[in-house]
Amino acid sequence: MPKSKKIAYTFVIADLLHFGHLQLLIAAKQSCNKFICGVLTDEAVMSFKGRPISDYEERKSVVESIRYVDEVMMQCSQDPTENLKKIQAKYPDAEILFVYGDNWKNVPGADYIKSANVKTIRQHFYEKLSNENISYKIIETVLPDKSGFETFTSEFTVKDFDVFRGERPRHVITTKAKTLQTLKPLLKKSYIEKTYVITVKEWLDYKNEILYSIREKFRGGKIVVRSSSINEDSLINSKAGCYHSELNVDPDDFDHIHRAINKTIASYEGEKYLEQVLIQQQAIDIYMSGVIFTHDLETSAPYYVINYDITGKTDTVTGGAGGSLAKVFRNTETFKLLQPWRDIIEAVKEIEEIIPGFDLDIEFGVKRNGQIVLFQVRPLAANRDAVKVEVNLVEKSLCMVEEHYLKLSQSFKQANENTLVFSDMLFWNPAELIGHCPSNLAYSIFEKILMVKAWHLGIQQLGYPTLPSLRLLERFLYKPYINVNLAFLALIPGTVPIKLHQRLQSYYLSKLDSDHSLHDKAEFEIMFTCYDFNLPSRLCALETHGFSSEDIQSIHDALLDFTKDIFKNYRAIYDALKDKIEKLEKFNLIPLTQLVEKMKAGQGMQLVNEMLEKCEELGTVSFSAVARLAFIGDALVRSLVTSGVISREDRDLIMNSFSTIATSLTKEINEVASGYVPIEAFLDKYGHLRSGTYDIQKDRYDRIDRNTWLQARKISRAVSSIKSELKNRINAFILDSPLKIDYETLYDFVALFISAREHFKFIYTKTVSNILELIAEAGNSMGISTRDLSCLTLDHLDLLFSGRPDELLHAISVAKQALLKTSLIDLPPLIFSTEDFRIIEYLSSRPNFITGKSEIGEIVVLDNKTNLQIDIDNKIVFIENADPGYHWIFSKNIKGLVTKYGGAASHMAICCAEFNVPAAIGCGEKYDKLAACKMISLNCAEKIIKEAL
Incomplete structure (x- = not known):
């Protein structure tokens, strides 16, 4: 028989009683007939927190005055067991409820509560008025314009030097200098240059002494004057790049030091006396520098994300001037990495062992002797509250995609000794035509009407070779790729002696492997697909790849014969093709309303199949x-x-x-x-x-x-x-x-x-x-x-047109789950081996510049989130993967066009030439950085695209 009376119990400190506490007390009262509230004694509070501001009697009086509380009990420890025992003894026939906040990791007194069948009720924690946030506000009141006072230097771990942490320490002010100082003696796989730290107050009071000290400490080399603000490296925000730092300062030039330090101080906000300035020996003989995020900044996926530069400068990446991008899956065994990635990742892993539990943002340099120099370590503030992607789920998907590649590679190698290669841009350029992550339906239609046989039948009638029925298009997880080996063979004219086809394919693959940026320009800069007026010069490259002069002459003559034949018959070829497309055009005259009526009459599947067949055969x-x-x-x-x-x-x-x-x-x-x-x-x-x-x-x-x-x-x-x-x-x-x-x-x-x-x-x-x-x-x-x-x-x-909603919704649900599992997995633009799935080096693409014009202008990005009514007049338009549906942009007075994907002969390249619109087609990963700018400079004559300052 259920007990008729309910007694609820919770406990509080009630030192700074606020709305969040009131919510807890109200929830407790609403759950019972009688609500008893415990108040912790001063000693109990001090056992896990500092001394309360108000003493026990003062705090007890406050709680007693609250109308929702029926009775107050003294609680002598953080564990409510003793009080719960007393309540059960006093009310043996009542149901006892224990109410607690859902911010508690463990229920206090859990063992007794379970054994005594005490029912628990979790109340939502009011985050806005947490002790932490209140503390932040108090500190910000004392130090205006400062924020984010969480630190992570107190979170560092040192082997055989452990500290008990009941909960994570909070509110300790730290700086870039303090972080580096703490790290310096702990590092074995990287090092920190000689460092000297001053406060703003010390600079104002002891300027001359500091100048002489800098000259003495750093004689014989350049120094870097760097910001080290309280605001700069917190867990809440990093403010990276907000403050001034200056390279190439001569320690003997007091005027230069003076200007650099003053400029750094001037860049700080608000009260400056407690701020620091960090002076470091400038690293020399650097050949690579960059920034590593220990998880993906946008998705928190388990990748080391490395933005790097190999110009020898140490500020190109952090200064936003560009650089290259690589991603390394976190489970990748370091022995599989080539240098310098192996040493870099090992150095980062060492830092992660010292600073566990945090996503990190690490600035580094690599010297020519292989030494890793550490410039800065900060918590990756953007990822602070992000939900982590399970590394094991990514591992499982990567194993699956690697197995898929190996099966394809093994079957391909039975007929070909070359490595099987895939590209998202070569030949039919799926990244441009359907995107790097197309929907299942988009991929399925594209594959059906173009990639099964149409691509091959179309060029075969021109004199390109007949090939076995191999798939040109392949999908790895969500991403479409072109089989590069097959494309290379398919575009060797049939007039070229068959004995040279495999050798030409090997040469093409070798050239692509030596310069990955050519994969969207392969038809112009790698392959010999027809005769052109520069062909004799281009064919000379074959001499160093084992081709004899007779071979080269044979290829030249074959390409010439092929192209002559094309020109001899091009009008007849065009007329035959035109006849077919006109038949499709006539078929398309059937009004859409009439097609819909047929579909409603039960002919939907038959109609779609007919349209797909007509589209392929005639189109x-x-x-x-x-x-x-x-x-x-x-x-x-x-x-x-x-x-x-x-x-x-x-x-x-x-x-x-x-x-x-x-x-x-x-x-x-x-x-x-x-x-x-x-x-x-x-x-x-x-x-x-x-x-x-x-x-x-x-x-x-x-x-x-x-x-x-x-x-x-x-x-x-x-x-x-x-x-x-x-x-x-x-x-x-x-x-x-x-x-x-x-x-x-x-x-x-x-x-x-x-x-x-x-x-x-x-x-x-x-x-x-x-x-x-x-x-x-x-x-x-x-x-x-x-x-x-x-x-x-x-x-x-068929499920759709035959009206089977349950099966259809199940198929949709399965597809969504599959996409959810794989969409955060990064895939490379080029695949040469299974290692490319785990170690992704994005291409430093060379955009295809159209026209010789130059423009500077504000940018506008057209994507799925953009309202198409946005004004694009007199702006440089950014489109990730453009297609004919964007032709309307040429009806506006745009200044230029920039695309992420697209080749030198893509339709958008042709349109830009037609309208004399300057363009950078196929910018690759550089596109994302440029799209974040407000203004860009597009100089097609000099082949330069960059942010306009």
Whole structure:
């Protein structure tokens, strides 16, 4: 029989009674018939905290006056067991409840509570008025403008020197100098340069003595004057880079020291007397410097994140001037690391052993003799409250992806002795076309219509070789890659003797391995896919890779024959391809409303399959062919520049003279904006475009606010600027070349296929867009969002169109869980071995600069979080992976374009040349740093992109 009376008990100190305590007392009272509150004695409080401000009688009187408390008991220790025993003895027929705050790690008196069947109630802890936060406010009142007084020097551990910690120490003020001072005698795998520390007050009182002391201590080398603020290295915020530091100070130059110290002091905030200035011996003979985070700054994933620079300067990374990026999975065994990563990570692990339990931000340098120099260690404030990603979950996923790679590699090596390599940018550039982390649906459609056979059938009809049915596209976890080995073989023209194919593939792989930054430029700078006017010079590189002069001549002649044949038949080739794309264009005339009606009538799966087949047969196979022919044309024009026949500016004029679908789009936007063309006619033609061709979550033009793209722009055309002198110069050169074509033929070829490439893509993407609309409509009828639909693959669509919601929702749930497990795992841009999954060196990409123009301007980033109505006029636009859905940006007066992904011949590169818009296409990891800037300088002539200060 349940007990009718309930007695609740809790205990308090009640020294600084506040709203949080009141919440606890109210919760206790509401749970019972009678509420008894214990008040700790002075001795009990002092056993685990300092002496209370108020004595026991004063504190007891306060609690007794609170109307929610029915009775007060003295509690003589932190353990409530004795009082609970007394209450149970006094009220044997009552149910006893113990109420405590959920900030307690362990329930006090847990053993007795369990044995006596005392029920426990957890009350939410009121963090805002915790003792810690109150203490912070008190300290900040005493020292205005200071914050974050948690320290971690008191958390350092030293072997065989242990200190009991009931709870983590708080509120101890520390500085950069104090941290380095504490670390210096403990380090064996790195070292700290000679250091001298002064306070601001000491500088003001003993300036001359300090100057002479600096000269005496640091004679014979340069010094660094560095900030060492109380605010700088706390657990709450780091304020890294907020204060002044100065390199290359001469210890004999008192004026320079004086200026450097004063400038550092002037950079501090508020009251400065307690602040410090740190003077250090400047490290010499540094060949690498950088910053290491012991967990990922954005995700807290278990990676050592290393931003580094190899210029020999020690402030390029910390000063925001750039550098390279590497990530090392924390479970990676150090013996597997190459130098200098091995010594760097071992030095960091030693520091982590000294400072356990904290994510760290470590500034370091590496001397030419291999010594690791430590410049600074601070807690990684940004990660203080982040939820850690389980290292074992990452380990499990990495083992799975390594096994996948090894299986592919083993099956590939049965027919090929070369290492199997994958790239996210080479050839079909999936990072640009569908993104580095596409949804399942986007990947599935892209794979179906392009990567199964269309890519190969398209180029095969041009004379490229027939290959066994190997997969060009591979997915590791969430990320799509191109099989580099297969791409290299596929792009060797069939006229090249078959005995040279494997050797050429080996040469290509070797060149890529020696310079990873070439993987988005491989078709121009590594491979020989057609004849160009600079080919004899490029082929000379084969001499040092075992190719005989006969081999080289054979390759030259084969490429020449292949390209001549292309030019002989290019009009007939174009007409055949045009006939197919026009059939798809006619198929696309079926109104979307009619397609939706068929879908509602139960023909959804049949309809989508038909659309996919038409898209591949009539669209993407033809697109693959014209894209390859457009590349050949672009390569020929580029080779005129490298051969010295024309300048880069001449090339820009030629490329600017072509008209593509982007020109038509911009022209018709002008006409709509001016009232000459009805908006309905425009949307009927262009409404299918979306800023993410394969992404169901992106709205089409006909579903977004028209103000996004509806604005007139004056189109710059450059046809008339191609002077006769330039035409004649090109004509004379190419007529005399082995290719023996004239200027008009070359121009017609290049203009035809560059325009065709954009037009064919425009047509087949309408089919894709309509497929996505049908899927979205079917999902909407079942109450499934486009976000959830994006988790599906084409294999799941039968569940959608046959109305099986339970199975469909299960598939979505499974896909979401899989993405959740893998999305925080970093994957490399290039894969040469399983080690690349654990040791990721991001490429220092060389962007592809378009035009020779230079601009300085404010940036605007267009991404999933951006309202597309944002003003982009007179701004430099940043887009991670651009596609035709972003053509509307050329209807605005943008200053420039920057993309993370994209090759030299990508469609956005062509559009920028067409509109004479300066651009940096394919900036790689540098994109993220630039996107964080307010202003950038884009100098295409000098091939420089950087922050504008």
